[in-house]
Each structure stands twice: as structure tokens, then as C-alpha cells.
Amino acid sequence: MYLLLGGTGYVGTAFQKYLKEQSIPFRNVSRAECDYTDKDQLDQLIKDLKPSFLINCAGYTGKPNVDACELHRAECLAGNGVLPGTIREVCESHQMPWGHVSSGCIYTGRREDGGGFTEEDTPNFTFRTNNCSFYSGCKALGEDVLEGAERCYIWRLRIPFNHQNSPRNYLSKLINYETLLEAENSISHLEEFVRCCTETHAKQVPYGIYNVTNTGHVTTQEVAGLIKTHLLPDKAFQFFSDEDEFMKLAAKTPRSNCVMDNSKLLSTGIEIREVHEALIQSLRDWMSDEG
């Protein structure tokens, strides 16, 4: 049986749906039911439920966006920096495997050689590089806290999207924002992300960090073009002239835009689609009602 923490969030809901479809027995435990941020309560929960695997999709993301994390720093640190360490300690004491939903937002740009960032590259959008949002800094500290963790998968998600309209869906954001920022990104199809994460455990690939993004990368302009072609032919997209204008007019804290390399994931035999293919299918299947 799997134990899911944070299962009511955007990513957690997708995990629940996938595990149900796959008939994998699981329990989603809410913090109201058990405050799993408390080591002793999490330990007792694991003693009671005896799960074979734990999935942590709990974390603090600002609402409506990452700017809110600048104002809720303690919650952001607790949810993204401390909680992974608490779970690690308890899971290691039970010698139990587990996986943590991390983020590719701890990188910016591309590698110096022009390639996407691999799991070996030191994150470059962190407190230590002093260029990041408070959110990215906290996510990077979460990975610091997991350095050397045993029986632990670290799954890096990047800008989730799928075919269902939602305030958290990248496609919905592009459709609804008044003005867009041109940037180059690797991104993650939500249902493929949760399938790949689950498969790392099911297929017993080696523990460690995995960039779980669709193959390749896209620019905002490209995605806007796909939205016009496949969903909203009359939509006129407006762009900020550059990142300075974006920071001046629309944002309180810098965004991570980056290209990731998913070849470590692919090398395990786990499959994930090319990003344009995944985007086009999501737009063809688009459901404008949430859920």
C-alpha cells in the first residue's frame, strides 16, 4: 500500500487519479487527519499503516503564484525545506522507500555548453547563487536536506500542464494572462509526470534525482502558436518587451526559466513524450471546465 502526503493538491490529485486507475492501493492522508510535519505523528502513521512506499507531494506553493511566497517565507521554508528532511528521517528509520516531488525551478537558462541541465549539474537558481525567488531557494534547500538520502527518489517537475483548464495549468495561464513573457522552458505533462514517478518505484530503477520533464523544450511564443492553431484561432497574445518590463510590471520575484535534460529518466526505459506532441494532444483534448 502507498501512502500519499499532500494528495489534495494539484499534483497530488493527479497521483490519486493515476493510482486508482492502476488499481494500486493507497491512502491519502491529510494534515487535518495527521500532522505529518511532526516527526512523531508521521512515525506513528507509518507504524499504523505499514505502507510499502511513500509519495510526498506536499509542499508550499504561493497562491495565485510564486510571488506570494515572498510574503509567507516561514511557511514556504517549512513546507519545502524542512518537511522533506522530516520525511527522510522517518522513512530511513523504517528503511522504507519514498519519493519526493521536487522542482526544476532551481535552475535558470541552459548549461554553458548549450545543453539542458542534468541531474549532475549544481542548481543555479538558488539562495547560493543569489538570483532566485524565495520559493526556488526553499525548493533547493529541500534538495540540500535530502543530500545522501537512502531509498529516496527526487522527482523534478517543471511547469505542469494537461488538457484540463485549471489555475495551475500552464496552458490555462498562457490563455488567461494579459501579457506573456517570452522564455524557453522544459515542462511536464501532469499525467505523464505522475506515471513516470510511480514507474521509477514500480520498475525499481536506481534511487536518486530524476528530471521528469517531457523531452525537449518550448518557447512561450511556440506554445502561444500551438494554442492558436489547435484551440483558439482568434486569440491575440501580447508579450512583455523583455524580462525587465515583466519584473517591473507584473512580478515581485524572478521566475525560473530553464531547459532540462531528461535523458537519465529515458535511460531507465521509462517513456515520456516529446513536449510538442504532449502539448498538441492536450490542446486537442482541451476541457474548459475544471476537473
Next chain:
Amino acid sequence: MYLLLGGTGYVGTAFQKYLKEQSIPFRNVSRAECDYTDKDQLDQLIKDLKPSFLINCAGYTGKPNVDACELHRAECLAGNGVLPGTIREVCESHQMPWGHVSSGCIYTGRREDGGGFTEEDTPNFTFRTNNCSFYSGCKALGEDVLEGAERCYIWRLRIPFNHQNSPRNYLSKLINYETLLEAENSISHLEEFVRCCTETHAKQVPYGIYNVTNTGHVTTQEVAGLIKTHLLPDKAFQFFSDEDEFMKLAAKTPRSNCVMDNSKLLSTGIEIREVHEALIQSLRDWMSDEG
């Protein structure tokens, strides 16, 4: 009535002693009694006790020294980065003044102009400057989390010492370490520190950050000389040849060594002795039995 959090630690014990001497009524609450790291429990505690002022001397310091924080990252982040934010939120909701024991260990060296660091200087031994220990990084995040806090004193302690032998006392460390690192530091006499902190509230000086260090600075060589002159005439002190040797042989993570400027504190009329005077008196009154 004052509410003391972390009152059984090295600094907290000194607060308890001082408040008793001054006949200031207070309650020291342990985490066993109330888990004040939980917002709701701290809120209820304040509703029950109705304190007029809260003193936070709870925090995570590694044992036997700061190297241990490299191995206990989540606890270090929780105790030094998240807890101040939790206390802030609850105190602000009660419009209650409070003080937080921070640290000068978020600086290294001196100001570019040769002076000591003032409260206006941006910390330069932090995750953002990427040169620090995990402990210093977490203490600096604690100050980030308190940015703009209302009715809040941030008291910066540096390397506490007094006349009582203790594993936490700077003088005991110099006496007991096999080899010393030459460095220049501002340091805090423990009893003067807690008196000054308490006086900031009692005298209603403006809220904000205060460097609560004895006036001036000392080198390790100087303090070793004072120990020989006033306490252990036959003691032979050995020094590492430089910081590289110290890092190679004795330490897992870099130490903060820095000169602080305490003129903001002095400008309020609160008095603190010149550092050599405070050191000599501590050595003359030396008690080799703890407590």
C-alpha cells in the same frame, strides 16, 4: 509577565537567572509542555498566559559545535529559519512585542571601510553569499523571515562568554581546544547580553535589529594572552598555521569570524563594557565547575 521560549538552553538559562534577579515575573515554557513550533499551540499558550513580552531563545545549535548542523539540516532550518516566522505571525496577531535571539555569525570579516558591521550592512556570510555554514545560512534566513516584523527586537549575539566554565563558553573552548585558529572577533558577555536585550524592551527603545556585542573586538591571540595573564600562567597555546589548515584538520564547515559595530545599541543609552574589560573580569572571577 514575560514568556520565555527555549529557556533551558545556554542563553535561555542566563535569561532565566537575570529575570529572577530583577524580579521580573516570567514563565519558561518547554516544548514538552507546549509545542510552540506549532502555530495553534503557541497561539493558545499566549491566550492562556497573556504575557506582555515574549523572548525567543529557542534555536538549533549543533552539538558539540556548528559542524553538526551540516548533518541535521532539517532541524537546523526548522529551529532557526521557520520558528522565528511562526512566532512572528502569532505575536503580530496578538499585537504583542517580542524579541528574538539572532546571531552575528551571518557576517565574516570587516566592512570594506575597515569598520565593524552595522545593522544596516547586508549579511555577507549567508546562503546568498555562498560561503557559509548551514547554521549561518539558516540564521540569516531567520532574519529574512523577520523582515518588516512589527513590535520585534532582533538581538544579535556573538560567541558568548562569561566566568563559568561550560562547553558553550568561548573561554572554556579556548582553554580546552588542542589547537586554536587566529581570528578577529566581536564577542558577547553572556550576562551583559541578556541584560541589554531585556533593557531594549524595558526602556522601550525602537524595535529593530541590535548588535549586542561588547564594544571593540579581540583576536584569538589576545584572548589566549589574557587567559595566561589572569588564569593559567603555564598554559601553552597552539595555533593552526592558517584557516586552510584549520578547515583541513579540524572543521567540516567554515566559521564566521567578524567585527561588529555596537554603536546603535550604545546610542539608546544601554551600556555594555569594552570587550577586554569584560574578558579580564570573567577570568578573575573564573569558576571551573559548571553552573
